[in-house]
Amino acid sequence: MPGAVPFMRRRRQSITRRASDEKFEQGSEGHRLDVKVLGINALFHDPAAALVIDGQVVAAAEEERFSRRKHGKRPVPFAAWELPELSARWCLDSAGLRPEDLDAVAYSYDPGLARPAEEMGLDDPWDWLRQRYAERAPGFLAAALPGLDPANVVFVPHHAAHAASAAPVSAEGAWDVLVLDGRGERASSLAGVHDGVHLHALASQNLPHSLGLLYESVTEHLGFLRSSDEYKVMALASYGEPRFAERLRPLIRATGEGGFVTEPVEWGTLAKHRQAGEPWERDHADLAASVQLVVEETILDLARWLQGSTGGDRLALAGGVALNCVANTRLFAEGPYREVWVQPAAGDAGTALGAAFHVGTEVVPWDGPALGSRWSEEQIEAELRRARVPFERPADIAVEAAECLASDGLVAWFQGPSEYGPRALGHRSLLADPRPAANVERLNHVKGREEFRPVAPMVLDERAGDIFGRGPLPSPYMLFVHDVAPEWRDRIPAVVHVDGTARVQTVSDEKEPLTARMLREFEARTGVPVVVNTSLNTAGRPMVDSPHDALELFGSAPVDLLAIGPFVVRRPR
Ligand SMILES: [Fe+2]
Numbered sequence: 001m002p003g004a005v006p007f008m009r010r011r012r013q014s015i016t017r018r019a020s021d022e023k024f025e026q027g028s029e030g031h032r033l034d035v036k037v038l039g040i041n042a043l044f045h046d047p048a049a050a051l052v053i054d055g056q057v058v059a060a061a062e063e064e065r066f067s068r069r070k071h072g073k074r075p076v077p078f079a080a081w082e083l084p085e086l087s088a089r090w091c092l093d094s095a096g097l098r099p100e101d102l103d104a105v106a107y108s109y110d111p112g113l114a115r116p117a118e119e120m121g122l123d124d125p126w127d128w129l130r131q132r133y134a135e136r137a138p139g140f141l142a143a144a145l146p147g148l149d150p151a152n153v154v155f156v157p158h159h160a161a162h163a164a165s166a167a168p169v170s171a172e173g174a175w176d177v178l179v180l181d182g183r184g185e186r187a188s189s190l191a192g193v194h195d196g197v198h199l200h201a202l203a204s205q206n207l208p209h210s211l212g213l214l215y216e217s218v219t220e221h222l223g224f225l226r227s228s229d230e231y232k233v234m235a236l237a238s239y240g241e242p243r244f245a246e247r248l249r250p251l252i253r254a255t256g257e258g259g260f261v262t263e264p265v266e267w268g269t270l271a272k273h274r275q276a277g278e279p280w281e282r283d284h285a286d287l288a289a290s291v292q293l294v295v296e297e298t299i300l301d302l303a304r305w306l307q308g309s310t311g312g313d314r315l316a317l318a319g320g321v322a323l324n325c326v327a328n329t330r331l332f333a334e335g336p337y338r339e340v341w342v343q344p345a346a347g348d349a350g351t352a353l354g355a356a357f358h359v360g361t362e363v364v365p366w367d368g369p370a371l372g373s374r375w376s377e378e379q380i381e382a383e384l385r386r387a388r389v390p391f392e393r394p395a396d397i398a399v400e401a402a403e404c405l406a407s408d409g410l411v412a413w414f415q416g417p418s419e420y421g422p423r424a425l426g427h428r429s430l431l432a433d434p435r436p437a438a439n440v441e442r443l444n445h446v447k448g449r450e451e452f453r454p455v456a457p458m459v460l461d462e463r464a465g466d467i468f469g470r471g472p473l474p475s476p477y478m479l480f481v482h483d484v485a486p487e488w489r490d491r492i493p494a495v496v497h498v499d500g501t502a503r504v505q506t507v508s509d510e511k512e513p514l515t516a517r518m519l520r521e522f523e524a525r526t527g528v529p530v531v532v533n534t535s536l537n538t539a540g541r542p543m544v545d546s547p548h549d550a551l552e553l554f555g556s557a558p559v560d561l562l563a564i565g566p567f568v569v570r571r572p573r
Contacts, residue, residue, distance in 0.1 A: 035103050039356030041348050043109045043134055047072040047084035048349035051091040055362035059091040060371035060420040062349045065545035075227045077126035081133040085144045099148035106359040108351035110155035111135045113185035120186055121208035156355040158184030163199050165343045165354030166316035168366040176312040181319035182212030191258050191306045202309055203258025211321050214262040218291045221267040222284050223274030234326055235453045237292035238499040240285030244270045245293045252294045254301030296327045307336040314339040322346035325503055329471045329480045342479040344369040345421035370427055372418030373545055380565040383547035391569045401563045402521030408433050409560030414550045423478045424535035426515040428543050432532040437493035446557050448539020455532050457495035460519045461508040463529040474506040492530050
């Protein structure tokens with residue numbers, strides 16, 4: 001779909017606007033407005049809601065954090081009608097709005113663009129049901145949010161929503177944009193350039209070719225949960241040799257015109273199907289490594305084509321494939337762009353935010369993905385009293401946490417608003433000392449994770465360059481992997497993956513002063529400016545969101561210290 005897709009501050013022709021809104025037209029003339037748009041992602045994966053007022057993200061959250069069901073729902077056609085009701089209501093409540101106050105609800109899928117599954121080459125006999133549910137989304141939304149006028153629901157093309165989720169950086173000037181995911185209406189990619197006002201789409205790849213669906217397919221073959229566990233395949237790849245890559249390259253490759261092919265692969269001819277829970281074998285790791293390699297090569301070729309078309313030097317990535325931090329690093333290290341930025345909520349959850357941006361009138365650069373629920377000191381204290389747990393208010397919570405970590409304690413770190421997107425970034429984190437290698441096993445036990453999966457480090461911004469290389473620095477959202485300097489590998493073994501890399505989060509005084517202080521206090525005690533950072537959840541559960549969730553986790557997991565706001569709850573050791 002070559003050509004300019006009008007984008008931001010102007011009314012788009014590519015979407016079905018059902019509301020006649022003078023406000024949107026006035027926005028293009030630059031008047032001061034009060035445009036309130038609720039973005040909704042519901043159809044495929046990770047339902048989420050985001051509220052954008054005058055281009056400012058006011059609130060954004062995934063449904064799983066409220067429903068306490070991992071990923072919100074299964075991504076099957078029968079569940080396509082389900083909406084992120086709890087997160088949508090929370091977004092409205094947090095701004096003191098009622099559904100009737102909204103100027104638009106932006107739904108990140110446009111059923112008018114879809115085609116019957118068989119026409120698109122998809123083997124999905126129930127896809128028609130998904131489309132019917134999407135068409136009826138305005139009615140479902142009006143029922144879920146009483147007072148909402150269904151005529152105010154706007155369908156936003158799925159990949160335009162992904163692309164618009166990169167708007168926070170595009171607001172600062174032109175960026176090339178590459179969206180890669182499983183599928184949208186009839187495509188699985190979008191390559192273009194966003195000039196701060198418009199998204200100019202240069203190329204897209206139609207289904208059934210899809211890097212995301214390909215990765216999902218091998219995920220299932222390797223015995224993991226499709227549309228959920230793709231990151232496990234990426235981790236497993238580090239243990240293998242890409243000895244099947246030559247056989248895969250003719251089937252999975254870029255076309256040289258901004259698209260790619262992913263022909264069906266008989267995975268069983270390369271490695272036998274692994275049942276969930278069975279031990280993995282060499283063939284499984286080699287298959288994971290091979291798929292990972294050819295996907296990286298395809299992404300690199302796409303990026304080279306895009307950069308050759310635009311001459312740009314900055315690339316923004318979105319779509320579920322952009323959560324592949326190994327591929328992101330290769331793109332940064334070997335690709336044609338000086339800068340690579342990845343939307344932290346790169347998966348479908350991020351389309352709630354992108355859809356709202358797409359429909360809104362302007363975009364205000366954001367401060368990062370800490371956009372979820374937030375709790376006052378009074379609320380936290382009330383919850384601690386209600387639970388009748390002994391707690392204290394130390395002089396400095398950062399010192400308390402650092403002391404516990406330095407004596408090899410596990411710390412549940414609950415600070416500030418929860419994160420939007422799949423990564424814990426120091427707001428709902430489980431922290432540990434990176435020096436004992438055994439802490440990987442200890443954390444994987446708490447979280448019910450596979451042994452082969454690494455845990456990740458957070459590091460002080462100014463010390464990151466001494467310890468980590470190859471990937472971009474700073475790297476505040478854990479979306480790239482970095483090589484660990486050889487002299488540091490034995491000092492922080494818990495965060496070094498089998499291939500000598502680590503998925504780093506850098507922490508700055510400016511953006512995260514409390515967490516930075518905790519890291520500095522840890523360094524003062526140990527000489528190491530790094531702690532292990534994993535998401536604050538137990539096996540199979542979504543990340544902790546509320547103080548109540550945090551206490552539930554603390555009550556059931558061998559965590560030594562809960563650092564919640566300015567308070568601590570200790571477990572006798
Ligand atoms: Fe998507």
